[in-house]
Amino acid sequence: MTKTAAIIGGGVIGGGWAARFLLNGWDVRVFDPDPEAERKISEVMDNARRSLPGLSDVPLPDEGTLSFHAELADAVAGVDWIQESVPERLDLKLKVYKSLQEACDPGAVIGSSTSGFKPSELQEGALRPEQIVVTHPFNPVYLLPLIEVVPTGANSAEFVQKAKDLLTSVGFFPLHVRKEIDAHIADRFLEAVWREALWLVKDGVATTTEIDEAIRMGFGIRWAQMGLFETYRVAGGEAGMRHFMAQFGPALKWPWTKLMDVPEFTDELVDMIADQSDAQSGMHSIRELERIRDNNLVGMMRALKAQDYGAGAVLNKHDAALKPGALPTLDEADLSQPIRTLARAVPLDWTDYNGHMTESRYLDAFACSTDRFMEIAGCDSDYIASGGSYFTAETHIRHLDETHAGAKIEVRTQMLLGAGKKLHLFHSMFEGDKLLATGESFLLHVSLENRRPCAPSAAIEAALARVTEAQASLPYPEGAGNAIRKPA
Ligand SMILES: NC(=O)C1=CN([C@@H]2O[C@H](COP(=O)(O)OP(=O)(O)OC[C@H]3O[C@@H](n4cnc5c(N)ncnc54)[C@H](O)[C@@H]3O)[C@@H](O)[C@H]2O)C=CC1
Ligand SMILES: C[N+](C)(C)CC(=O)CC(=O)[O-]
Helix, strand or coil, X not given: CCCEXXXXXXXXXXXXXXXXXXXXXXXXXXXXXXXXXXXXXXXXXXXXXXXHHHHCCCCCXXXXXXXXXXXXXXXXXXXXXXXXXXXXXXXXXXXXXXXXXXXCCCCCEEEECCCCCCHHHXXXXXXXXXXXXXXXXXXXXXXXXXXXXXXXXXXXXXXXXXHHHHHHHCCCEEEECCCCCCCCCHHHHHHHHHHHHHHHHHCCCCCHXXXXXHHHHHHHHHHHHHCCHHHHHHHXXXXXXXXXXXXXXXXXXXXXXXXXXXXXXXXXXXXXXXXXXXXXXXXXXXXXXXXXXXXXXXXXXXXXXXXXXXXHHHHHXXXXXXXXXXXXXXXXXXCCCCEEEEEXXXXXXXXXXXXXXXXXXXHHHHHHHHHHHHHHCCCCHHHHHCCEEEEEEEEEEEECCCCCCCCEEEEEEEEEEXXXXXXXXXXXXXXXXXXXXXXXXXXXXXXXXXXXECCCCHHHHHHXXXXXXXXXXXXXXXXXXXXXXXXX
């Protein structure tokens, strides 16, 4: 059954939560007194639709339904999850919990996006403290996997597990913070770096641009893939972490930080930082900056997916959970028709300077379809490990229409020949009913030992014979056997 989330406070963070739930198939109800909330969330949704679905290599569930509610009680009645993302003021958050707990289901999870309040502070005086837990996200909430889950003794172990399971089901990585502390775990680092950066600007050591370069040209990229301790272990050389600590231990006593002291936010400092930031980034609107950020994040996270490491491993796990049912097996497919061999959204890093899916990615998509066809015919990873596989000998692609980031595409594959060592496939790529491209491939079965063509296993021959018989009455596809010719 479709699950429903209520988003209380639909600003920067609430909008991101709404997008994450909607694009993972949940219905979402929003309560926010701001008359601009609907416009803002619709703009966040536009950015989320172009970036999140393509991060997966399998289709996400159909998008849920978004509704806006004038009454808090209306928004929260009967929902599975309530995410509070109102401004960071304790009195306001406590007031909101009081009203919403009078109207919501006692079994619903009430998660708070608070950046720094401890869950015990949020539970104080609540009708049902056991229902409230910190679930602290990171901006953009629709892309970044981390959620800090901070419970107290008032939350049962079953409740915490249920909250973590629901978060995992929409692609998050719930990090269980075992001991509550102001600002949880990650924001303590952000706060340390932020405070240090304020001093560097105030003291005239560096501008906002120089500080950002110091981060993004070096340790920021390093942190993104390995974090802090694993990075420093490597920095210790062959002697590892112990050597690292021996070498840099004394620095802890040197004046390498001003963390013990905090600069005052005087008008002068605020103006200096705001002016430098305007000069650095003021040529872009916030929505443009969000798109630049999302393009970069998607590219980096897809690179981490290929390595199955860090955030990339979380994404792969989410794909695996979504995969059942996405593509048919040989037994599930209607073999009398071309077989669905690919279904996904166009990722941001598949688009180019013309603003559409770039040509090399068509080959990428058709190659995935060929791999899938081989897999369902029995040429799967076990078979390949046993020494047989197919090599592609020739490919011909026709580009018939454009498609763009976030678009849902599908490839259906007709087998034109599957006999002996020869395999001839014709892939058609669609966006809805629109034919975008065709890809024709001729493959040869080979022995991976001597790299020479040879007949496939009897099981593969039998599977291909089934497809041959079932597809025998399909017309020869328009465009098959084409070559580039001089116009008549
Ligand atoms: N902005 C960030 O980078 C992050 C913020 N957070 C946390 O998320 C929470 C929200 O922060 P932002 O989204 O940045 O703030 P925001 O100012 O962008 O959004 C807050 C929204 O709450 C609405 N609101 C105010 N009173 C309300 C009420 N009584 N009921 C319903 N809605 C109400 C406002 O109209 C506004 O749309 C805070 O607790 C913050 O610490 C967490 C992670 C990152
Ligand atoms: C600045 N901040 C404390 C609101 C940051 C966060 O809470 C997390 C984030 O997204 O950086």
